[in-house]
Amino acid sequence: MLNSVNRRRFLHSTGIAAGFWAAGGVSLATEDSPNARLQMASIGIGGKGDSDSRDAASHGQMVAICDVDKNRLSSALKRFPGAKGFTDYREMLDQMGGSIDAVTVSTPDHMHAPASLMAMRMGIHCFCQKPLTRTIYEARLVAKVAREQKVATQMGNQGTASDSLRRSAHWLRAGAIGKVKELHIWTDRAKGWWPQGIDRPSQGTPPSHLDWQSWLGVAPERPYADGYHPFKWRGWWDFGTGALGDIACHVVSMPFMGLDLRDPISAVAETSGHNRDSFPEWSIITFEFAANEFRDAVKLVWYDGGKMPPQELLGGREPSPKGGSLAIGDKGILLNDQLLDGAEKVDVDFPHSPGHFEEWIRAIRGGEQAMSNFPDYAGPLTEVMLLGNLAVWSGEKVDWNAAELKVKNIQGLESMIKPTYRNGYTLDT
Known part of the structure; x- marks a missing residue:
């Protein structure tokens, strides 16, 4: 087999030369060549990791899988009998990194950055579930390393392909609603999806099938308790990013794409209150963005936990309790995907996607980058959302210097911007 670096160069060059992309999907032109078949790995195979690993296997050969839950791992090994199984991604990459072309990362939020960084620093292409990272510095660093390593990347916010x-x-961007003045985006999460605004559960004993220390990973030491694994970790600051991390990378993606909503200058949050261990039950967060070449200055208001914008903003319409997106312009409104109240339906030309995961495969093969690649899209979008969480944590308006990743008006937030990892894990090198 070709060594790892030469193999990836071969895949890149054959992808360009073959011109195998056609309308409706991907066709691997060099499928019959064993050197051209992508060697895939997956870190986290529960939840979204189940579909991500299946997608990966449909585009190559699954050679390694990792999950801290041995029951899940055992089940996945039956689906992928040719793969080797691990409970620690570091061991997997140390042992097999040279024979892995691409990896999916579908872990709890706090492990997205360390796993993705280790893989990309080895030259491995990376697909990571949303949000890209748990903290702002991680998002900036993951984007930087992806660009430096010239790897193909994609964040798992599938709606960007629609x-x-x-x-x-x-x-x-074409002005269908005129000059955009403000944006209002809401979701019913976390209410009814996972608990927030609660005290830490009582200490328990980890089940024998769970590698608790690997599950904790980079997070500060704490005892195992029911309510963290496998899903309810989202509501804890050490592990998740709350409703913003879970859903905002989906529902904010449309105005982010259309208006270049990066590098906000401030964020302020009203919340139900929290103990700095669990996220609040609800939040209303207001972001301010300075004018740029695509638009004037604009405000974005985020509502979660069942909070919703005033009905009059929607032209008297009742907001959906499940969530929605509203852009208000000086000529009309865009409510979800409907132009209303004087908005002008204009013809627009936009690139059609072959499929979200397929965009990543295309990039691996030497084609154009996926829409939600780390450096240009996923990283900046994640930074925006995580600034909202910084405002929630602080309880004050945060004046933000995006270029330097610094809060201009409040001291003591540095550890929430750039985390400290436990011994054995690497952030910077």
Whole structure:
């Protein structure tokens, strides 16, 4: 087999030369060549990791899988009998990194950055579930390393591939509702999805099938308790990013794409209150963005936990309790994907996607980068969302210097911007 570096160069060059992309999907032109078949790995195979690993296997050969839950791992090994199993991604990459072309990362939020960074620093292409990272510095660093290593990347916010989202984004940019003045985006999460605003559960004994220390990973030491694994970790600051991390990388993606909503200058949050261990039950967060070449200065208001914008902002319409997106312009409004109240339906041209995961495979093969690649899209979008969490944590308005990743008006937030990892894990090198 070709060594890792030469193999990836071969895959890149054959992808360009073969011109195998056609409307409707991907066709691996060099499928019959064993050197051209992508060697895939997955870190985290529960939840979204189940579908991510299946997607990966449909585009190559699954050679390694990792999950801290031995029951899940055992089940996955039956699906991928040719793969080797691990409970620690570091051991997997140390032992097999040279024979892995691409990896999916579908872990709890706090492990996205360390796993992705280790893989990319080895030259491995990376698909990571949303949000890209748990903290702002991690998002900036992951984007930087992806660019330096020249690897193909994609964040798992599948809506960026939809025609509906791309059309709506281009409507905003084309002025279909006039000059955009403000944006309002809401979700019913976390209410009813996982608990927030609660005290830490009582200490328990880890089940024998769970590698608790590997599950904790980079997070500060704490005893095992029911309510962290396998899903309810989202509501804890050490592990998750709350409703913003879970859903904002989906629902904010449309205006982010259309209006270049990066590098906010401030964020302020009203919340139900929290103990700095569990996220609040609800939040209303206001972001301010300075004017840029695509738009004037604009405000974005985020509502979660069942909070919703005033009905009059929607032209008297009742906001959906499940969530929605509203852009208000001086000529009309864009409500979800509908132009209303004087908005002008204009023809827009936008690139159609072959499929979200397929965009990543295309990039691995030497084609154009995926829409939600780490450096240009996923990293900046994640930074925006995580600034909202910084405002929630602080309880004050945060004046933000995006270029330097610094809060201009409040001291003591540095550890929430750039985390300290436990011994055995690497952030910077």
